[in-house]
Amino acid sequence: MSTSSGMATQDVGAREAPPLRGAWLALLTFALSLATFIEVLDSTVTNVAVPSIAGSLAVSNSQATWVISSYSVAAAIAVPLTGWLSQRFGEARLFIWSVLMFTLTSLLCGMAGNLELLVLCRAMQGLSSGPMVPLSQAILLRSFPPHRRVLALALWAMTVLLAPIFGPVLGGWIIDQFSWPWIFFINLPIGLFAFAACAALLQRERPDARQPPIDTMGIVLLVVGVGALQGMLDLGRDHGWFDSPLIVCLSSIAALALVSLLIWESAEPFPVxxxxxxxxxxxxxxxxxxxxxxxxxxxxxxxxxxxxxxxxxxxxxxxxxxxxxxxxxxxxxxxxxxxxxxxxxxxxxxxxxxxxxxxxxxxxxxxxxxxxxxxxxxxxxxxxxxxxxxxxxxxxxxxxxxxxxxxxxxxxxxxxxxxxxxxxxxxxxxxxxxxxxxxxxxxxxxxxTQASSGTSQFLRSxxxxxxxxxxxxxxxxxxxxxxxxxxxxxxxxxxxxxxxxxxxxxxxxxxxxxxxxxxxxx
Missing domain, CATH: 1.20.1250.20 (MFS general substrate transporter like domains)
Known part of the structure; x- marks a missing residue:
């Protein structure tokens, strides 16, 4: 009982702790920005690595693109769940564990010896990365004083905007100089630093003991709808879009699930x-x-x-x-x-x-x-x-x-x-x-045509x-x-x-x- 009371006292103290200022706020901002940067970077840096991955794992280029698709589908499912997950586990806890899991799955991606394992690890990495960008934005806003919150948004936006620009350049250089696993291994020191800094500096509130019921149907509809939609977007061009039965099937599932999700969530008292x-x-x-x-x-x-x-x-x-x-x-x-x-x-x-x-x-x-x-x-x-x-x-x-x-x-x-x-x-x-x-x-x-003077002149040249x-x-x-x-x-x-x-x-x-x-x- 006393232990429980002590923990409650610690949590209250954490809630009432003064906000970070000066060098500590700068360090937190830097750590949050780095975590966001590597997440956004990882969504684009693999685009230039597909031929290298295909050659190393002895698969076709089209098969190797599943390394990109598995990540994007998993991340697309996890991002809209951020608000609901943060209510259940707390924003700081969710962000810290997301950064740690993203870092560990990056290590597993670099160590993968076959395509199946790499795709699985990339999916896990995508699920881990989903909450990182929105939570970094929310945490930065809350960490800065009111008159500095636009500056916080600007710092956050720089990482979101610049990472996709420099991702292909950095990815191409890494592959030329080293090999494709290093596009994942470079996440390790950055991720571990961001995890350690955020774990030390972020104030973690205990989630409310009176948790709302889980919106199981909403989660299922979200996973099915977003997964099918992202799959359709990733595979559509290679399969000729709606000339393919697969794309027609995916689009039908996505439309049905997402419309059902909107109807369900509008009447659900505790929506996801x-x-x-x-x-x-x-x-x-x-x-x-x-x-x-x-x-x-x-x-x-x-x-x-x-x-x-x-x-x-x-x-x-x-x-x-x-x-x-x-x-x-x-x-x-x-x-x-x-x-x-x-x-x-x-x-x-x-x-x-x-x-x-x-x-x-x-x-x-x-x-x-x-x-x-x-x-x-x-x-x-x-x-x-x-x-x-x-x-x-x-x-x-x-x-x-x-x-x-x-x-x-x-x-x-x-x-x-x-x-x-x-x-x-x-x-x-x-x-x-x-x-x-x-x-x-x-x-x-x-x-x-032969009758065209321009064509005739060009052929003579x-x-x-x-x-x-x-x-x-x-x-x-x-x-x-x-x-x-x-x-x-x-x-x-x-x-x-x-x-x-x-x-x-x-x-x-x-x-x-x-x-x-x-x-x-x-």
Missing amino acids: IDLSLFRDRTFSFGVAIISLGMVSFSVIGVIFPLWLQTVMGYTAFQAGLTVAPLGILALVFSMLIGIFLDRFDARIVTSFGFMVFFAVLAWDAHFTLTMSFSQIVTPTFIQGIGLPCFFIPLSAAILSRIPNEKLAAASGLSNFLRTLSAALGTALSVTWWDNRAAQHYGTLAQSV LQAFGPVGNQLTVVRNVVEQQAYMMATNDLFYMASLVCLALAMLMWATKPWHGVSAARAGQ
Whole structure:
């Protein structure tokens, strides 16, 4: 009895402990940022490792992509459960154990000797990583004083934004210098440091003894619906989308499960997903805008390097170098926004960010096959201004009217919809890119005839390539290359119009002037 009483006294003391300040707060922020960085990095760094993994484990490239799919499916399932899990176990405990499990499963991934074990370990790693990003956001907000919480959001956003940019470059360098297991082994020292620092600094409250009943049906519907949807997005392009019975089956299961989930959760007194958050207009519009913004950003993250490698002939490392400059101004403006955002209306800053994206993507829509490296890098460098200008204020606006006790649930739900939208944008943009290229190829091929003076002149210039068969192969390659260039321009143009629309839609929200104002008023 006395032991129990002593533990209760310790918990109360933990609750009443003064907030961290100075060097200790800086250390906690650094540890949280590192944990977030390695989680986001791990979701992209494996993309360039697929050929190396396939060769090492003696499997095909398509089989090796399950290393990516298993992680994304598991993480997609775990992220929306963050709010419910944090209520049952406490935010700090859940985050600390998630970091530790993520680190240990990274070790197991690097030690895996066959594909089956690697896929299983990656799934476990994805389940562990799910709560890390939303909880790091919620914990940072709660750890900082009200007048510094936008700065906390800026620090968090830097890790979320920069990790996907530098992930492919870092992954390519590690594989070239070492071998694919090291893309997992590098998580060990970082993860262990983050675990030790957070375990020492975070105040852990004992979960309420009166736990609400488990929403078993909600969890089952969530796992089935999100798993089927993520599987459909990952496998759709390789299986010809709805021409495949597998994709039709997965999409039907996803639609049925997710619709049933919405109906069930709306009537469930203790839901695993708190749909009441959408009653706040700023949260609803903010989540919708940032999700659509990430769809547009996926064009840069996916189509841009694809175009460089398949059309322009760049290597994977060179393609990564063209995207990396985006992070320079993104880093600088993240800090500036963190310091000065409270002085401005978040809608003005966000609209400016989307207008930068609109202008740069419209610029990209005029790219040609003769572009030099510097001509390609310049707009990408400028685009770094727009990325934090829309992401940080939107993140602040989304949480600006959310009560403290619902921060973890709101952060988990918004991050889930954001990452799911990015996955949807990736899948749709690649498919649309291929389809538009096929349409342009058909149109261009019709003009390549013997009667065309341009074709005749081009064929005469190809006399050095030998027989007519070789010349026709060159013509076909040139037409295909031009078709993909035109498709790339189309996609950039469409994405620019989406950003223009989002700049205007932002004015439908009514956020506080920075997240700190909302927190201070609660």
